[in-house]
Amino acid sequence: MDDMEDDTVLAECIRGGDAACFEQLVRTHGGRMLATARKFMRHEADARDCVQEAFLSAFKNAHRFEGRSRLGTWLHRIVVNAALARLRSARRRPEISVEDLEPSFDGLGSRIDPRFESAPRPEKILETDEMIARVHACLEALPDTYREIILLRDLEGFDTAETAGLLGVELATVKTRLHRARAALKTLLEHSDLEHTS
């Protein structure tokens, strides 16, 4: 039996109310789903709640799994949706202005701001754990709208169409927000490198 057939059998088993099957699902996929939830949630407790919500949703909606994708892919999307829903319902925190982090151009469209010519570059972040921590610290500083886009496109690997579907926005909106978010992240990483090397 290949992997897709295994997934279909497992989904059938869960639809049938088999508790052992469901436990197998949780133990097999829970680790990766928790890793995903942690990228979106600021606190471990929220990430775990997110995963729990996702598995309950999977249990209630097992009849919707049609076997066209891997079960892990289906669960990944469920936990991402759960995380996005939690982010939207959370109380808004004071946000920095992303405009302050974007490049500047003069009246003729030429790039200005000499600091971009002298700032250290993000590739100087070498140690993996330090890199992950610094990327997340910079992402934390972004407004939620832009943070979500980078999480979905660059950290989770969804393409533009999938991201648009998850966020309920147009493709052009995803592209514009992504561009601004990446520009802001670049600036924040450069500033964080300056703080660490000065």
Added chain:
Amino acid sequence: MKVLMLVPRWMRRWMVRLMPGMPTCEQVDSYLDDYLDGELPDGQRRQFERHLRMCTPCQRYLHGYSQAVRVAREAGRDEVRNALGPPPEELVQSILIARAQASDDC
């Protein structure tokens, strides 16, 4: 290209502004993601690269921008690699209890 580098930077910037058909830095900035994804049509890509050859600030900016995207993607991949173990037992039990309660409610 090497000859161009002998031209003072301020002069190169004016050459970029005055050359017919040369996109501005701001226009180039708007194409960055399509360029990095290999999705720029050939004609636009050639113009984009022609601008880059002339414009040091845009060269540096593109380098920093693409590096920021790279480290973000690496952070995502590393996190998944680091989290390939099973979920915490406490979380597993919490999910199983919630599932049992949901079953009772049905």
